[in-house]
Amino acid sequence: MYIHHYSCISPQQTFEHAHVETLHESADNKLTAKEPVYKGIPPGILRRMGKAVRMGIGAALPVITQQPAIDGIIIGTANGGMEDCIKFLNQIIDFEEGMLTPGNFVQSTPNAIAAQMGLLSKNKGYNITHVHRGLAFENALLDAMMMIKENPGNNYLLGAVDEISAYNYNIDLLDGCFKKECISNKDLYHSVSEGTIAGEGAAMFLVNDNAENATATVKAVQTIHTTDEMEVNRTMQQFLEQTLSGKQADILLTGENGDARLLKYYWGVESFFGEHTSIARFKHMCGEYATASSVALWLICNNHQWPEHMIKKQGEAAPVRNIIIYNNYRGVQHGFMHIAV
Amino acid sequence: MEKEKLKQQLKQQIIQFLNLTNVKPEEIKDDEPLFGEGLGLDSIDSIEMIVLLSREYGITIQDPKEGRKILVDINTMADYIAKHKTK
Numbered sequence: 308m309y310i311h312h313y314s315c316i317s318p319q320q321t322f323e324h325a326h327v328e329t330l331h332e333s334a335d336n337k338l339t340a341k342e343p344v345y346k347g348i349p350p351g352i353l354r355r356m357g358k359a360v361r362m363g364i365g366a367a368l369p370v371i372t373q374q375p376a377i378d379g380i381i382i383g384t385a386n387g388g389m390e391d392c393i394k395f396l397n398q399i400i401d402f403e404e405g406m407l408t409p410g411n412f413v414q415s416t417p418n419a420i421a422a423q424m425g426l427l428s429k430n431k432g433y434n435i436t437h438v439h440r441g442l443a444f445e446n447a448l449l450d451a452m453m454m455i456k457e458n459p460g461n462n463y464l465l466g467a468v469d470e471i472s473a474y475n476y477n478i479d480l481l482d483g484c485f486k487k488e489c490i491s492n493k494d495l496y497h498s499v500s501e502g503t504i505a506g507e508g509a510a511m512f513l514v515n516d517n518a519e520n521a522t523a524t525v526k527a528v529q530t531i532h533t534t535d536e537m538e539v540n541r542t543m544q545q546f547l548e549q550t551l552s553g554k555q556a557d558i559l560l561t562g563e564n565g566d567a568r569l570l571k572y573y574w575g576v577e578s579f580f581g582e583h584t585s586i587a588r589f590k591h592m593c594g595e596y597a598t599a600s601s602v603a604l605w606l607i608c609n610n611h612q613w614p615e616h617m618i619k620k621q622g623e624a625a626p627v628r629n630i631i632i633y634n635n636y637r638g639v640q641h642g643f644m645h646i647a648v
Numbered sequence: 649m650e651k652e653k654l655k656q657q658l659k660q661q662i663i664q665f666l667n668l669t670n671v672k673p674e675e676i677k678d679d680e681p682l683f684g685e686g687l688g689l690d691s692i693d694s695i696e697m698i699v700l701l702s703r704e705y706g707i708t709i710q711d712p713k714e715g716r717k718i719l720v721d722i723n724t725m726a727d728y729i730a731k732h733k734t735k
């Protein structure tokens with residue numbers, strides 16, 4: 308599967324005139340998205356959109372503009388518009404199950420993002436939303452790969468969105484997902500405590516089976532659910548054997564997120580790569596959220612040179628051709644991708 | 649409540665309920681159509697307005713034809729609220 312166009316709204320300068328060398332700092336353990344002035348969304352529709360829908364549509368429109376003839380929309384999101392969902396649920400309680408406004412409900416369902424994209428682009432084709440928490444984007448990728456195999460010549464808008472909502476942040480904080488002490492994303496990997504910092508964003512890609520002028524190739528995707536680091540290691544070993552066929556990866560891009568409990572998984576995976584392979588990280592740029600691996604894919608599409616702040620270990624590989632992404636969501640959901648550029 | 653004060657309050661409530669973040673109360677004219685031209689509201693907004701009348705003024709609109717006559721502009725809404733409000 309080939310990626311041709313791509314767009315991203317994130318806590319960094321990734322949308323229009325992308326500049327990821329300068330790192331924007333987190334505040335209160337949150338990396339909130341730098342939302343642009345949205346163009347191309349009618350004001351009447353924009354004012355009803357929650358943040359997740361807004362970011363998703365905002366990131367999708369530049370891709371759709373470059374390739375209007377899309378045959379389907381495939382989105383991954385763990386929570387969709389959670390902020391609107393909570394507003395709606397609170398209304399049920401506040402107004403004793405009386406008269407409720409439709410806006411929050413309409414915007415809060417996870418598939419509202421893909422549906423709104425379909426409405427705005429007048430696309431009546433395949434429209435689906437994958438909601439497999441930390442593997443929602445990887446499952447969307449697998450779906451796109453299968454759709455392209457079944458429908459040669461088709462173009463699909465593929466992407467992922469998730470937002471920080473006050474409700475989710477507080478619940479996840481109580482669950483130990485985020486750090487209790489306040490730290491900067493610049494110090495994320497120096498932290499030895501449990502938990503990480505929250506993030507949000509939207510990344511969109513135009514994918515098809517046309518190799519000509521493609522930016523990147525998605526060679527393979529694999530997912531597993533486990534808490535056993537030995538099983539993760541075995542899966543990585545098999546994945547590398549199958550997809551690289553004896554070649555070495557040039558970069559390993561990991562979702563290391565400063566959570567001391569998850570380091571064992573990342574150290575295990577890193578042990579498969581020698582002097583040749585550089586190791587890079589991205590969660591200090593976008594924070595932790597269920598579909599953050601979509602930002603890793605966007606960085607690969609966008610980066611001709613990797614900023615120093617991403618590099619954990621500089622390898623010998625040059626030029627960069629084969630990149631492995633390994634992402635881990637809460638020590639349970641593991642995603643592996645092989646991307647060639 | 650004095651009619652002018654009611655109109656001012658109503659404009660602020662419309663902005664809040666419909667998330668019209670770029671509109672200021674003084675920009676909404678009393679005789680400007682709320683739907684179509686003027687403020688440019690649509691059918692989903694009309695449901696939000698009916699909820700507004702219910703929650704803020706205790707007014708229930710059950711007949712759609714009646715609703716069309718009330719939700720014309722700020723003047724028609726304020727007149728109806730002044731006559732029928734229960735809270």
